[in-house]
Amino acid sequence: MSKSHPVVTATLYGLLTTGAVIALLPFVWVLFGAFKSQAEIMSAPGAWLPHSFANVSNFVTLFTERMFGRYMVNSLIVSGATVVTNVLFATMAGYALAKLEFPGHKLVFGCVLAAMMVPYIALFVPQFFIIVQMGLVNSLTAVVLPIAVMPIGVFIMRQFADSVPDELLEAARLDGAGEFVIFFKIFLPLVGPAIATVAIITFLNSWNYFLWPLIVAQNQDTYTLPVGLAVASQGAKSTDYGLLLAGAIVVLLPVLILFLFLQKYFVQGIAGTGIK
């Protein structure tokens, strides 16, 4: 890039910094607010900084008087299970779509694309009926099942599998390797980065999953963290913002920590496919 005029450069830095401040401001609010007691917020609602960052009573309340410990465990179970099933099933489907000739593969790929496009609002009511028929209402299984293999994961794996050279697989076939051996011993070790991307996207989606768990989890034992936080924020008569903001931090922290370490894969997942 050639050198720009210093005024232009300064303006750009100013613009980007303003943008970054606006993007980050809510994180400042939540960090400051979570350490405030109800009384503190009531007496000085406009204040930004808390009296003391040592006041962790909001966090203690969440895990002792509210059921955030339980919600956290539920969220971890749901996210853990979906990451495992998505990585396994998406890799299998992506491999089959890219590397195994079979009649109907275009139709199956059409299903993948269709599943990414259908507005969820048209699906959740019949999905609920189906879960009722299966007798699974109010179970974590019901939360996981519809996202056990997300189309986005299949799409990413198929795109990635396309770039694995056919010759490698053919050579193994000529050596007499079976189809399963080829998949596990030859293909899987080659697609590590794609698996990481699928795992991250799945974790993000399932950790932040909101509407479906809200519908299907009907008592506190099966709430995930977002559902628990949403119900807490809408249930109380007088809103205890300190407590809710502490809850927000509990929901945000795991993803933020992952993001710090694995930023590359987060961005790759979006840039490579264009779909969250």
Next chain:
Amino acid sequence: MSRIASWMQQPSRWRATTAWLFIAPFLTIFIVFTAVPALLALIYSFTDIGVADIRRPLDVDFVSFRTFARVLTNAGFLKSIWTTALFVVIGVPLTMAIGLVLAIGLNNGITKLRATYRAAFYLPVITNIVAAAVIWQYAFTLSGPVNSFLTSVGAAGPNWLGDPKMAMPTVIMLAVWRNVGTCMVLFLAGLQSIPVDVYEAAKIDGASAWRRFTAMTLPLLKPATLLVTVLMTVSFMNIFDEPYLLTKGGPLSSTKSVALWVYEQFGQGNIAPAMAGSYVMLAIVVILGVLQLRLLRAR
């Protein structure tokens, strides 16, 4: 045993069977939780199914287009279409413009701190929407941090979430905040695929910065723009989380999107109208999607 052995010796057949085995988990989930629900939703749109029929969904009466007629003449539904249109018409261009400006700034203007800025813009994308909405509610209360800041600089802050005129902009702000990062990343990927020497040549020929932007960057960025437009339009048309969490669609239904209307009908046990409404929505999404693809491809 020998039959299986001889059948396995036909490599293409065995490969096709393996393929179906590998596809089976995805296909099963797709059929049970996407294809069948989509079909059921369409069928229910032509019935009078209510909450009492959930356990016996096969015993409902068909009413042909009566449910659709009821939904399409329902003032609440029509208003929710109008509100959703506002979300799309204001939210999509705003999000895309900010995302594009940030992407160009990151790509062309600066050399330092690029990764830091990018991470900052991207952070809202991965933020949990429930947590974000809680923060928003706190920050935009009548005497919260935002208004106290406005007071300190001598401006009077409005009742952001309680005033029917202000609720919509506040909800849109949250949606824009969350979506800008996605646009930025996609535009940035598009910009990085444009070769640098094209610009150098134009510069030598004396093309101004604005001319380079309109005559070169924008046309070369068309694939990225197409993708971002479709993505953002679909995202804003289906907007649910932001208004549900911030305002429950209020005050005075001023932020009630179609998705929220459908959810409310479901909550009240009006299953058939909910399904018919969601299919009207689906039809609009499909028509708009096809139109956008055509328009942006043709140009």
